[in-house]
Amino acid sequence: MGNIDQEVVNKVIKIVKKKKIDFPESYVNDIAEACIRRELTDKELETLIVRVKKAYERSKVESGEAIGTVAAQSVGEPGTQMTMNTFHYAGVVELNVTLGLPRLIEIVDARKTISTPTMAIYFDEDHKFDEEFAKKTASKIAKITINNVLDDDLHIDYGQMNVEVIISQEKIKEKHLDFDEIVSKLEAKLKKHTFEIEDNKITIAPKVDKRTKNGIQIRDIRLLVDKIRHFQISGVKDVNRVIIRKDEQWVLHTEGSNLKAVLKMEGIDKEKTTTNHIHEIYTVLGIEAARNAIIKEALHTLDEQGLSVDIRHVMLVADMMTADGSVKSIGRHGISGTKSSVLARAAFEETGKHLLNASIRGEVDELTGIIENIIIGQPIPLGTGSVGIKMKNN
Amino acid sequence: MNSTKIYMNGELIGVCENPEEFVTEMREKRRSGQISEEMNITYYDKTSEIYIFNDPGRARRPLIIVKNGIPLLEDEHIQEITEGKLKWDDLIVNGIIEYLDAEEEENSYIAMGINDLNEDHTHLEIDPSTMLGICAGIIPFSNHNSSPRNTMEAGMTKQALGLYVSNYMHRTDTRAHLLHQPQTPMVKTRIIDATDYDKRPSGQNFVVAVMSFEGYNMEDALILNKSSLERGLARSSFFRSYETFERKYPGGQEDKFEVPGKGVRGYRSENAYRHLDEDGIINSESYVESGDVLIGKTSPPRFLEEIDEFGSANEKRRETSVTVRNGEKGIVDAVLLTETVEGSKLTKIRVRDTRQPEFGDKFASRHGQKGVVGLILSQEDVPFTENGVVPDLIVNPHAIPSRMSVGQVLEMVAGKSGCIKGERVDGTPFNLDIESEIRNFLTDNGFEPNGCESLYNGMTGERIEAEIFIGVAYYQKLHHMTTDKMYARSRGPVQVLTKQPTEGRAREGGLRFGEMERDCLIAHGAALALKERLLDESDKYEAIVCGKCGMLSVHDKIRNKIYCPICGEVDSFPVEISYAFKLLLDELKSLCVFPKLILEDKA
Numbered sequence: 001m002g003n004i005d006q007e008v009v010n011k012v013i014k015i016v017k018k019k020k021i022d023f024p025e026s027y028v029n030d031i032a033e034a035c036i037r038r039e040l041t042d043k044e045l046e047t048l049i050v051r052v053k054k055a056y057e058r059s060k061v062e063s064g065e066a067i068g069t070v071a072a073q074s075v076g077e078p079g080t081q082m083t084m085n086t087f088h089y090a091g092v093v094e095l096n097v098t099l100g101l102p103r104l105i106e107i108v109d110a111r112k113t114i115s116t117p118t119m120a121i122y123f124d125e126d127h128k129f130d131e132e133f134a135k136k137t138a139s140k141i142a143k144i145t146i147n148n149v150l151d152d153d154l155h156i157d158y159g160q161m162n163v164e165v166i167i168s169q170e171k172i173k174e175k176h177l178d179f180d181e182i183v184s185k186l187e188a189k190l191k192k193h194t195f196e197i198e199d200n201k202i203t204i205a206p207k208v209d210k211r212t213k214n215g216i217q218i219r220d221i222r223l224l225v226d227k228i229r230h231f232q233i234s235g236v237k238d239v240n241r242v243i244i245r246k247d248e249q250w251v252l253h254t255e256g257s258n259l260k261a262v263l264k265m266e267g268i269d270k271e272k273t274t275t276n277h278i279h280e281i282y283t284v285l286g287i288e289a290a291r292n293a294i295i296k297e298a299l300h301t302l303d304e305q306g307l308s309v310d311i312r313h314v315m316l317v318a319d320m321m322t323a324d325g326s327v328k329s330i331g332r333h334g335i336s337g338t339k340s341s342v343l344a345r346a347a348f349e350e351t352g353k354h355l356l357n358a359s360i361r362g363e364v365d366e367l368t369g370i371i372e373n374i375i376i377g378q379p380i381p382l383g384t385g386s387v388g389i390k391m392k393n394n
Numbered sequence: 395m396n397s398t399k400i401y402m403n404g405e406l407i408g409v410c411e412n413p414e415e416f417v418t419e420m421r422e423k424r425r426s427g428q429i430s431e432e433m434n435i436t437y438y439d440k441t442s443e444i445y446i447f448n449d450p451g452r453a454r455r456p457l458i459i460v461k462n463g464i465p466l467l468e469d470e471h472i473q474e475i476t477e478g479k480l481k482w483d484d485l486i487v488n489g490i491i492e493y494l495d496a497e498e499e500e501n502s503y504i505a506m507g508i509n510d511l512n513e514d515h516t517h518l519e520i521d522p523s524t525m526l527g528i529c530a531g532i533i534p535f536s537n538h539n540s541s542p543r544n545t546m547e548a549g550m551t552k553q554a555l556g557l558y559v560s561n562y563m564h565r566t567d568t569r570a571h572l573l574h575q576p577q578t579p580m581v582k583t584r585i586i587d588a589t590d591y592d593k594r595p596s597g598q599n600f601v602v603a604v605m606s607f608e609g610y611n612m613e614d615a616l617i618l619n620k621s622s623l624e625r626g627l628a629r630s631s632f633f634r635s636y637e638t639f640e641r642k643y644p645g646g647q648e649d650k651f652e653v654p655g656k657g658v659r660g661y662r663s664e665n666a667y668r669h670l671d672e673d674g675i676i677n678s679e680s681y682v683e684s685g686d687v688l689i690g691k692t693s694p695p696r697f698l699e700e701i702d703e704f705g706s707a708n709e710k711r712r713e714t715s716v717t718v719r720n721g722e723k724g725i726v727d728a729v730l731l732t733e734t735v736e737g738s739k740l741t742k743i744r745v746r747d748t749r750q751p752e753f754g755d756k757f758a759s760r761h762g763q764k765g766v767v768g769l770i771l772s773q774e775d776v777p778f779t780e781n782g783v784v785p786d787l788i789v790n791p792h793a794i795p796s797r798m799s800v801g802q803v804l805e806m807v808a809g810k811s812g813c814i815k816g817e818r819v820d821g822t823p824f825n826l827d828i829e830s831e832i833r834n835f836l837t838d839n840g841f842e843p844n845g846c847e848s849l850y851n852g853m854t855g856e857r858i859e860a861e862i863f864i865g866v867a868y869y870q871k872l873h874h875m876t877t878d879k880m881y882a883r884s885r886g887p888v889q890v891l892t893k894q895p896t897e898g899r900a901r902e903g904g905l906r907f908g909e910m911e912r913d914c915l916i917a918h919g920a921a922l923a924l925k926e927r928l929l930d931e932s933d934k935y936e937a938i939v940c941g942k943c944g945m946l947s948v949h950d951k952i953r954n955k956i957y958c959p960i961c962g963e964v965d966s967f968p969v970e971i972s973y974a975f976k977l978l979l980d981e982l983k984s985l986c987v988f989p990k991l992i993l994e995d996k997a
Contacts, residue, residue: 069917359987370916377929377972383919 008032064386071313078307110329117257122272134250142242143235162205294318344371400444425489436497454493457517466490522824531585534821535801543762554870556596566635574629579868580809581821597870603785604863615768617788639740647694660713683723689716754876761802777849806865807845893933893973933973941965944990
């Protein structure tokens with residue numbers, strides 16, 4: 001909005017201050033823009049501001065409005081229409097992301113482990129269009145095991161009781177790896193084994209010691225083979241696969257998520273890079289980021305199913321989940337389970353537990369909530385029930 | 395090392411080295427009659443397992459055995475069967491046809507028709523439609539329908555009224571529906587023949603016009619011709635049987651069938667007993683309504699030595715008559731007097747009620763096209779064709795395209811041509827060349843081949859601009875009828891424990907204001923409307939609460955004093971709460987939790 005005349009903006013701000021109106025900042029700019037476009041006189045501008053003020057006031061939620069229930073219904077009703085179609089190829093080809101109802105449940109449950117964590121990694125200004133850099137980073141992030149760089153397959157020699165690992169030079173070159181590095185990593189992992197290196201062939205055999213006094217069993221060799229095969233030689237922890245895509249710039253999509261490790265890497269756009277794992281965002285970036293992530297993910301999930309829910313309902317849900325500084329779930333262990341009212345908690349789940357604990361502690365229910373008042377048969381403190389009569393003190 | 399495990403009825407009984415050979419030999423033995431034909435054997439080469447089954451409860455179906463691409467059933471056999479020399483069982487005994495279960499089907503390669511046969515086939519379908527069961531087999535042209543519609547119809551056939559048994563006059567089913575004048579369907583299938591559906595049909599052939607009519611058939615509603623109904627179309631009877639017996643109690647006392655005297659505990663009004671004969675049992679053909687006594691019965695008092703005000707033991711018998719159910723009426727159809735195994739007198743009474751179709755009764759065609767009656771129109775107002783044919787039923791055209799029940803369209807044209815021809819039409823699924831036959835026949839008889847006709851507005855006599863699709867379809871009356879469901883309540887009985895209204899129509903219960911309905915009132919902020927639903931119109935209770943300790947006080951009605959059981963005579967205040975909440979407080983107290991109500995002035 002650089003093209004708006006600062007003079008007009010100041011004029012608007014002046015009137016707004018004079019009228020003692022509390023507007024969001026963006027309104028001021030919008031009004032200024034309209035003023036220039038329509039060539040309003042000062043008097044007309046003042047009328048406009050007063051009218052906008054009225055409309056703004058009118059569209060505010062009135063006190064006593066059951067926003068929580070309305071938000072719950074507004075998210076819940078489209079939820080019933082969601083198809084149970086769990087896996088859907090959306091966004092990126094060949095990357096499976098949980099969507100639909102299971103994903104929505106996952107979000108509101110504030111799960112610590114989600115079923116399909118995935119990241120979108122962007123690059124900074126210098127590397128935005130650098131294909132080579134994108135590929136290099138991808139191979140740094142992606143999980144590579146010995147199995148991925150084998151020339152053929154592992155050769156097991158039951159006569160010699162050893163395992164031959166033949167590393168493909170081409171494959172490691174393609175993946176920007178170093179042969180000596182692989183060997184040293186393997187040696188660090190398999191300390192009780194002997195190593196023989198010959199060109200690109202590594203022969204590994206278990207050392208004979210006290211533990212293996214009965215000789216080396218076939219089973220030991222087989223276990224060793226599995227160990228070697230799945231030994232990770234490169235990559236970020238918890239990230240399995242990386243897919244490189246070019247939209248407007250190079251983007252990496254991952255299967256598995258580790259935001260902390262990725263953000264530490266060179267050449268990454270730390271603002272745009274993101275994950276769909278809300279709890280990870282909370283631990284790495286903090287509660288406000290987690291709130292935004294909840295809103296984004298929930299809206300995206302609903303939108304993908306062709307359902308439109310007003311963002312303010314989702315924002316309220318996210319606010320409730322993050323209000324006390326940690327991500328709380330909606331349910332027994334979160335919002336419903338930590339209400340202050342005994343009766344409200346008992347009415348939800350685990351009735352016996354809540355009543356027992358309340359009686360031990362001698363809890364007092366102030367009966368300020370909705371559920372409590374329904375239970376005891378009082379008008380609820382909402383809507384028409386939120387008003388009362390007060391005597392004038394003379 | 396790689397022996398194949400053999401399981402018989404799920405139990406491991408042994409192993410074998412050459413499974414293919416073993417299985418083939420077993421099958422040969424079954425076909426030659428050395429082993430029971432009920433045995434089925436399956437070999438899974440992937441898991442090296444052989445399954446043998448011979449237990450009851452498996453669904454099996456017959457197939458023609460094929461050897462080297464040639465079916466064993468030959469023309470001679472068919473010839474002999476038509477002559478009556480050969481029977482079905484002979485074909486099985488001779489190993490020409492065999493029954494496969496679901497497991498053994500996995501091992502076979504079944505050809506759909508004789509033209510598809512090749513060297514690899516092991517079996518040949520007798521007819522493609524044999525893969526359908528009884529319910530799905532009733533649907534004509536089901537191969538032209540979308541699968542959900544066929545599934546729905548298979549479910550609805552079971553709800554259709556018809557001739558459910560032929561000895562219904564001699565039975566006392568608790569509940570039974572019977573369709574008057576059931577008809578055999580104009581369009582039949584071979585499965586209908588095979589299952590003898592024609593002997594116990596469950597529907598009637600309706601002349602159906604597909605058109606919208608004054609909006610009374612929106613959303614799957616149906617419009618019925620009143621005159622057709624008066625001629626007995628879709629009329630049914632409902633039977634309900636009541637029974638009771640003279641129970642014998644320990645101590646020599648017993649129940650007695652009689653007209654209860656006025657002194658009996660729980661005596662109903664005199665009017666309720668008006669139909670009873672001297673023996674306390676109603677006579678047949680009397681018209682009864684709900685509450686009327688069918689069998690007058692008294693029982694001995696529950697507790698002996700009930701002492702009345704004057705101090706003498708008073709033998710007062712209880713009234714335990716059987717009455718007509720709430721909301722039902724009818725005519726006593728049959729009275730049956732007999733005795734129980736113990737020799738006590740036993741009475742069964744069957745009440746009959748005629749049901750002419752009314753608004754809200756449910757009907758369905760054989761293609762999952764169900765709907766409820768939305769309008770019953772006098773014949774003079776129903777549109778009619780050039781020939782003067784007036785449809786029995788008008789369905790909305792919107793019911794067809796999105797559901798893709800093309801079978802219904804075909805059935806209607808087929809039914810129409812059958813009616814003209816005067817013979818039934820075969821609508822067996824997968825019979826592919828019937829459509830053109832029907833079309834040609836209609837054209838030859840001066841009808842449009844697509845089944846459309848000009849209709850005239852019954853009210854104005856004007857020709858309806860659009861051509862209307864009209865034909866004959868078999869419709870079923872389903873056992874969801876308005877009279878069984880219609881209900882309302884203003885006041886009525888409450889539950890003993892919670893003092894909330896009872897649940898369900900049979901108990902004259904309230905209409906549940908559930909959790910989601912509650913949420914809606916909360917969302918609207920209608921606090922007082924919500925309180926009215928949940929408290930005033932439910933279990934309102936005025937509790938007296940002790941101002942000192944917060945427990946419920948006692949109102950001694952005899953001395954007219956209010957006191958608290960803990961604090962004695964201190965100030966107590968009336969508080970309006972729900973009885974359910976009072977019950978919660980009581981239950982907490984019984985668990986040694988002391989819930990105190992802290993009172994405050996209302997803001």
